[in-house]
Amino acid sequence: GEDVEQSLFLSVREGDSSVINCTYTDSSSTYLYWYKQEPGAGLQLLTYIFSNMDMKQDQRLTVLLNKKDKHLSLRIADTQTGDSAIYFCAERNQAGTALIFGKGTTLSVSS
Amino acid sequence: GAGVSQTPSNKVTEKGKYVELRCDPISGHTALYWYRQSLGQGPEFLIYFQGTGAADDSGLPNDRFFAVRPEGSVSTLKIQRTERGDSAVYLCASSPVGLVLETQYFGPGTRLLVL
Numbered sequence: 746g747e748d749v750e751q752s753l754f755l756s757v758r759e760g761d762s763s764v765i766n767c768t769y770t771d772s773s774s775t776y777l778y779w780y781k782q783e784p785g786a787g788l789q790l791l792t793y794i795f796s797n798m799d800m801k802q803d804q805r806l807t808v809l810l811n812k813k814d815k816h817l818s819l820r821i822a823d824t825q826t827g828d829s830a831i832y833f834c835a836e837r838n839q840a841g842t843a844l845i846f847g848k849g850t851t852l853s854v855s856s
Numbered sequence: 857g858a859g860v861s862q863t864p865s866n867k868v869t870e871k872g873k874y875v876e877l878r879c880d881p882i883s884g885h886t887a888l889y890w891y892r893q894s895l896g897q898g899p900e901f902l903i904y905f906q907g908t909g910a911a912d913d914s915g916l917p918n919d920r921f922f923a924v925r926p927e928g929s930v931s932t933l934k935i936q937r938t939e940r941g942d943s944a945v946y947l948c949a950s951s952p953v954g955l956v957l958e959t960q961y962f963g964p965g966t967r968l969l970v971l
Contacts (some may be wrong), residue, residue: 748896770930775956787860788899788947788962804938833898843889846898 749834751847758855763821767834767849770815776809778835778844779819788833791819821852829854857882858882860963868939868969877966879948885961887954888931890923891947893965899947905931906954912945938970 748770757763769777778793794801794808794817801808807820821828829851837844861880869875872928881888886907899923901915907928916922920938927932936939951958 785964787964788949790961791957835898837956838901840912840914842954843891843901843906843915844899844960845901848896848898 749836749845749847751832751834751850753848754851754853755806756853756855757824759824759826761824763828763850763854764803765819765821765832765834765854767817767819767847768815769817769834769837770841771836771845773839775806775830776837777817779808780833780835780846782831782833782849786842791832808823824852824854826854826856860948860950860961861898862946862963862966864966865964866967866969868971870971871938871940873938873970875935875938875968877935877946877968878931879931879950879963881931881948881950883929885950885952886928887951888925888957889949889951889960890931890933891949893943893945893947902933904954912956913946934948938968940970943968943970 766791771812775796779791780788781791782788792803794810805822809818831851833849834847863878888905890902893899902921904912905925920936923933945967947965949960949962951960
């Protein structure tokens, strides 16, 4: 079945780059997603990447996709304290009807 | 415009009781999703509605869980004979028509605590 794995914690200093990693199992996934969850707030879609792409850049965010290794990463440049949150990697289920989420990576940014 | 809203924001109940959780999707969105997020976990899919019908209910954990969307807009998730293990944040999301590419817009969730 589908499964998504992430490292649980990442701690960085303000101004550094953050890299959050994710592995997934379904090689047929067409889209892969990164969501952000802040305390008391709903899940917010940050970015997504189509499976035929290797990289996608959106302002401070860079998504890298290695289909061979089923590895996805999210790089946040110039990390700010406001980036502190839980980041979820997600893929579509095989039926295409729902998202399969990882357990989330808690990013802590210190000043 | 208004986003996805969920009520109540918090619900405390006793083991064995019945609860209803409500979701108001973004106006005009035909696709609606329910997820459950336990502490320290990512959201887990429960059920997907396309209009009034449940197109995929494979994530419902057992027959104590049921959801309806009678008019294709508001949805209610119903949990019978609640158990302590049902304690979680229940998230609702909607998207325009349910295409794979579409963004799912999430509500703030209902935090359910079963004592």
